[in-house]
Amino acid sequence: MHIEKSKTITERATRVIPGGVNSATRRLSQPYAWEWAEGAQIRDVDGNTYLDYHAAFGPIVLGHNDPTVNAAVAKALTGPDMVGVGITEQEIMLAEKVVQHVPSAEMALAFSSGSEATYMAVRLARGVTGREKLIKFQGTFHGWHDYLLMNIASPADKIGKKDPGSAGQLADAIDNTIIVPFNDLAATEQAILDHPGQIAAIFMEAIPHNIGCVLPRQDFVEGLRRLCDTHGIVLVFDEVITGFRHGLGGYQSVLGVKPDISTFAKAIANGYPCAIIAGKRELMLQFSTAPGGKVFVGGTYNGHPVGSAAALATIAALEDGTIYERTFRLGDRMRAGLAEIAGRLGIEMVSAGFGSVFTPYFMSGKVERYEDLLANDTARDVGFRQGMCERGIFMLPMPIKRNHISAAHTDADIDRTLETAEIVMKTLR
Ligand SMILES: Cc1ncc(COP(=O)(O)O)c(C=O)c1O
The missing domain is CATH 3.90.1150.10 (Aspartate Aminotransferase, domain 1)
Known part of the structure; x- marks a missing residue:
């Protein structure tokens, strides 16, 4: 070659x-x-x-x-490019589609990349619970930011220890993220009991696809839901890979378990930049896009017409x-x-x-x-x-x-x- x-x-x-x-x-x-x-x-x-x-x-x-997606993007280029205040019909249609299809989604906000969406989920969970610690599982990846970039494909000697993914990560961010083996409900419960009243969120890749395909056990996911309800923890399903690839409702529709918050990107827009954070109304209304919301959200390109048009066309192609x-x-x-x-x-x-x-x-x-x-x-x-x-x-x-x-x-x-x-x-x- x-x-x-x-x-x-x-x-x-x-x-x-x-x-x-x-x-x-x-x-x-x-x-x-x-x-x-x-x-x-x-x-x-x-x-x-x-x-x-x-x-x-x-x-x-x-x-x-894909010609249909590209045509939708080309059409979007004839509308307003970006104004930067207010809303466009296309952005509403995208949120409506997410709410229509994703079982746990009552409201949605659009971003450009999966890392932005998971970052916002971290901030939201901390903002609403007033707690700082996060639980994630060994082997999952949730984007490039400090809070969750840890313990992905760790070498054997790093298992059971903190394995940050980058130089320059804040020590506090590393300290506050607790790593638990995937599919291990007892270890997850123990981590919660070891840090009473301190866990803001549990982050789980709906299927840990960053290490291939490790399916979650049904009793594990149902157990996570119960633990989160009992301890007032925000359950986040990161569906950046699974969302729209494994079904219009994401892998949560296969599991039949509703997280509090979900994140989507990748397959939602067939290669154009678009990401979504979606979830319970009472939580989503804590974002500062809503009056009185205390969890700041910004992003010049959020809901960009190109990504939104691509997402709408991709979802339309998947709908039947x-x-x-x-x-x-x-x-x-x-x-x-x-x-x-x-x-x-x-x-x-x-x-x-x-x-x-x-x-x-x-x-x-x-x-x-x-x-x-x-x-x-x-x-x-x-x-x-x-x-x-x-x-x-x-x-x-x-x-x-x-x-x-x-x-x-x-x-x-x-x-x-x-x-x-x-x-x-x-x-x-
Ligand atoms: C599960 C998961 N979450 C979040 C991200 C981050 O998404 P992005 O690369 O769009 O920032 C990725 C990227 O691969 C991912 O696989």
């Missing part, structure tokens, strides 16, 4: 952009520069075309450059349910197909996933929390992904990352992926 142009462009980028990329997880061992993306395909500047399962870390749910039906079926085929090939070749694999998301872990045993994934064979995992990329199938070449199927993927794409997976897995034995 030729990558000379990608190399040259990346070298040019590194002269003016630190590391040559605009987000840390975009820098891979092989340089990639892109010139085209459409449907399920992406093409680099050297002319290599890939079947894309990375989906830009998840937003691409309809397919790249046929895309979920098809992508979930393709997801089932992929998970079963990978497991079948691995089994036949004697390769240990847990073929995890939900709906349109799939993650082959190269291990055996149960996967209920991040700690279980320390058994994943990282070399095999990355080797598999690299082998797929070299053969034109783009699966992010990093361990335990999820893959996404979009509405643009076909049965023929799944066939080709499984045929290629078999070839690559044979090289791994």
Whole structure:
């Protein structure tokens, strides 16, 4: 595979952009520069075309450059760009759609990125409870801000300890965030009892997808709801990945458990910047957008016409349910197909996933929390992904990352992926 142009462009980028990329997880061992993306395909500047399962870390749910979404965005460009006071009908329509579809959403506010939404959820929880501490689970990611950037894919020696994600994080922020193993209700309850009257919120990725796909147990989520009710804690479901990808009502509609606050981004707008925080009316009215609200909210680009138009068009495309039906079926085929090939070749694999998301872990045993994934064979995992990329199938070449199927993927794409997976897995034995 030729990558000379990608190399040259990346070298040019590194002269003016630190590391040559605009987000840390975009820098891979092989340089990639892109010139085209459409449907399920992406093409680099050297002319290599890939079947894309990375989906830009998840937003691409309809397919790249979806013509309906792009047309809605183009139409939005003929309306007011930004005035910066008041409201537009489009912003109202977006909030109405969120309230209509998401079981726990009584009101909604729009932002541009998931990190802004989770940051606001932190501030809201602290503002309404007057408490400072947060609980999050080992293995979850909620964005780049100080308060929750901790204990994601931690190395084994950091399990059970604080594992901040960045230099420069406030010591207070690190101290005030308590880490608990996922799916462990007893440990969560103990953390609450150890800090009586101090926990403002429990943050949970509705499915911890930043470590592939670790499904929450039903009794765990119901238990969290009970604990939060008993102790006056705000339960936040971070549905930045799961929202609109796993259903119009997010993964909470699958679980049948209502959080107090939810956050959405990514798949809501098929690749355009749009994020939402939504939840109980009495909590949402504490935001300073409402008279008397004491929890400050700002953001020049909140509710931007481009992101809002893209979100409305994406939601409209998802509303009749046929895309979920098809992508979930393709997801089932992929998970079963990978497991079948691995089994036949004697390769240990847990073929995890939900709906349109799939993650082959190269291990055996149960996967209920991040700690279980320390058994994943990282070399095999990355080797598999690299082998797929070299053969034109783009699966992010990093361990335990999820893959996404979009509405643009076909049965023929799944066939080709499984045929290629078999070839690559044979090289791994
Ligand atoms: C679950 C979750 N929450 C929040 C975020 C932050 O979203 P953004 O990158 O749009 O700031 C991410 C990003 O990957 C995420 O996966």
